[in-house]
Amino acid sequence: MRAKKTAAVAAPKMTWKKDFKRNWPVYLIFLVPFVYIFVLHYIPMFGLAMAFQDYEINKGIFGSKWVGFQNFITLFTADEFPRALRNTVCISLLKMTIGFIMPVIFALLLSLLRNRKYKRAVQTMSYLPNFVAAVVVAALVTEFLAKDGPITMLLCRLFGAENQNWLANDQVPVFWVIYLIMGIWQGMGWGSIMYVAAIATVNGDLHEAAAIDGATRLQRLTKITIPCIMPTIIMMFVMNIGLSFASGFDNILLLYMPSTYNVADTIYTYTYRMAFTGSPNYGLSAASGLFQSVVGTVLLVGSNYMSRKLSDSSLF
Amino acid sequence: MKTRVKKLREEDVQIHMIENPGIGDRIVDIVVILLCALAAFCCVIPMWHVLMASLSDGKQLLAYEGLAWLPVGKASLDGYKHIFKDASILKGYANSLLYTAGATFLGFVISTMAGYAMSRDTKLKPFMTLFCYVYAAFWRRYGSDIYGCVETGVGRHAMGADHSGLHECNVHGYDDECVQLCAKGDV
Numbered sequence: 001m002r003a004k005k006t007a008a009v010a011a012p013k014m015t016w017k018k019d020f021k022r023n024w025p026v027y028l029i030f031l032v033p034f035v036y037i038f039v040l041h042y043i044p045m046f047g048l049a050m051a052f053q054d055y056e057i058n059k060g061i062f063g064s065k066w067v068g069f070q071n072f073i074t075l076f077t078a079d080e081f082p083r084a085l086r087n088t089v090c091i092s093l094l095k096m097t098i099g100f101i102m103p104v105i106f107a108l109l110l111s112l113l114r115n116r117k118y119k120r121a122v123q124t125m126s127y128l129p130n131f132v133a134a135v136v137v138a139a140l141v142t143e144f145l146a147k148d149g150p151i152t153m154l155l156c157r158l159f160g161a162e163n164q165n166w167l168a169n170d171q172v173p174v175f176w177v178i179y180l181i182m183g184i185w186q187g188m189g190w191g192s193i194m195y196v197a198a199i200a201t202v203n204g205d206l207h208e209a210a211a212i213d214g215a216t217r218l219q220r221l222t223k224i225t226i227p228c229i230m231p232t233i234i235m236m237f238v239m240n241i242g243l244s245f246a247s248g249f250d251n252i253l254l255l256y257m258p259s260t261y262n263v264a265d266t267i268y269t270y271t272y273r274m275a276f277t278g279s280p281n282y283g284l285s286a287a288s289g290l291f292q293s294v295v296g297t298v299l300l301v302g303s304n305y306m307s308r309k310l311s312d313s314s315l316f
Numbered sequence: 317m318k319t320r321v322k323k324l325r326e327e328d329v330q331i332h333m334i335e336n337p338g339i340g341d342r343i344v345d346i347v348v349i350l351l352c353a354l355a356a357f358c359c360v361i362p363m364w365h366v367l368m369a370s371l372s373d374g375k376q377l378l379a380y381e382g383l384a385w386l387p388v389g390k391a392s393l394d395g396y397k398h399i400f401k402d403a404s405i406l407k408g409y410a411n412s413l414l415y416t417a418g419a420t421f422l423g424f425v426i427s428t429m430a431g432y433a434m435s436r437d438t439k440l441k442p443f444m445t446l447f448c449y450v451y452a453a454f455w456r457r458y459g460s461d462i463y464g465c466v467e468t469g470v471g472r473h474a475m476g477a478d479h480s481g482l483h484e485c486n487v488h489g490y491d492d493e494c495v496q497l498c499a500k501g502d503v
Contacts, residue, residue: 002326008388011352014439016439019438019439019440023436023438023439023440025435026436026438027431027438027440029433030429030433030434030440030444031429032429033426033427033429033430033433034403034444034447034449037430037447037448062446068464084320093431093460106355107437109348109351109352109355112344112345112348113348113349113352114345118349121356122353122355122356125356125359125360126355126356126359128359128360128363132363140362140365140366144362144365150365151381153383185359187359188355189355189357189359205390216340216341217341217344218344225414276370
């Protein structure tokens with residue numbers, strides 16, 4: 001992340017020769033990550049050629065037949081595609097709104113705590129889920145939502161909900177909510193770290209002055225703390241727009257089952273299924289992966305642009 | 317009053333002013349404390365459940381419904397005995413330790429190098445940044461990568477300590493590094 005200011009104070013004009021003479025150690029250092037990234041991450045990108053081929057494993061990329069956009073046509077006309085797209089968009093929207101706001105609220109709550117020891121204890125406990133492997137979390141979710149699981153029982157007793165395996169429920173919002181809550185549980189404490197840091201930088205004099213003028217704590221929260229961390233929130237939100245479409249669907253693979261495909265299948269899981277299960281269709285899978293990457297990248301670049309306009313700082 | 321001031325540590329005085337809260341403030345305090353307790357409870361309780369289940373009697377646990385507050389049946393360490401008998405589990409654990417250590421080390425070295433190179437004002441800086449971001453944007457883990465980068469970057473920005481070297485080295489976003497940097501810098 002670079003702020004505009006630092007970009008403005010760039011080095012004075014230099015010729016390439018002078019620059020190289022002065023900065024060659026820097027370039028030498030960069031050579032190591034360059035080789036690493038290039039070999040392990042750029043070269044495999046040519047595998048995307050599969051998206052335009054009728055790919056067969058025994059023939060490889062160089063031997064397979066080129067079919068142009070045939071894979072994309074198959075993809076967009078497949079029955080599963082509109083369903084997967086709808087689920088992807090809806091889940092992304094949920095993550096972007098509710099999933100985004102929870103860490104902010106949590107950080108604000110933490111900022112209102114007076115007792116530092118208690119605050120630290122709460123913070124530490126809230127970080128814990130972040131360190132639990134996703135597979136374990138999925139196992140927990142499965143167990144808690146099973147027919148005799150604790151959450152099912154709780155819902156049953158408190159709200160009289162039907163005793164059922166919630167994960168097998170294919171009504172519209174159920175799976176989405178489960179997935180959303182799982183994400184919040186995993187990431188809320190950890191995601192709040194940077195808001196806590198931002199709140200910590202709010203100038204104490206402002207609070208003091210407001211308190212002397214008789215502002216209550218709630219007023220100070222809404223009139224001082226929130227406006228002060230607004231740039232951070234905006235920046236994070238704008239970045240989230242780009243990212244939520246493209247990432248974080250891994251958990252779905254661990255939670256969904258064939259009977260809930262109509263609410264749980266996303267483009268990501270569709271890509272995965274096409275490539276690794278049943279009768280693999282690598283071309284189709286690569287096409288669908290490429291589609292998601294392209295949309296994700298467009299959103300990311302767009303949101304980066306917006307972030308630059310709104311909060312004066314951006315990724316690139 | 318004197319004793320009270322003495323009790324406060326220096327850092328407390330710097331961050332919290334001394335207030336005399338009214339009734340409304342007290343109520344807000346209590347609500348906030350309860351909400352935080354609830355959040356912390358929700359975070360910890362599933363793990364508590366697993367811990368208690370691991371100490372429970374297997375057969376009775378299968379028939380048990382709801383949350384295991386205490387070990388179901390007679391508490392025992394039989395489950396643990398069982399897994400430590402299985403050599404493949406220990407082996408798997410050794411492997412994951414190895415992977416973690418290796419990946420962390422490699423990630424640390426490489427992202428520090430890239431971060432340092434990108435933090436300098438050189439003519440190739442735009443290229444280097446683009447190179448790393450394009451990789452991050454296209455490759456499969458791009459989500460968490462950039463996210464981690466933004467998180468750390470903004471955190472640092474917010475802290476007012478603009479050590480570009482530190483935050484840019486998360487460009488590759490090795491999650492572990494971000495985590496460490498976040499933990500060091502921002503908590």
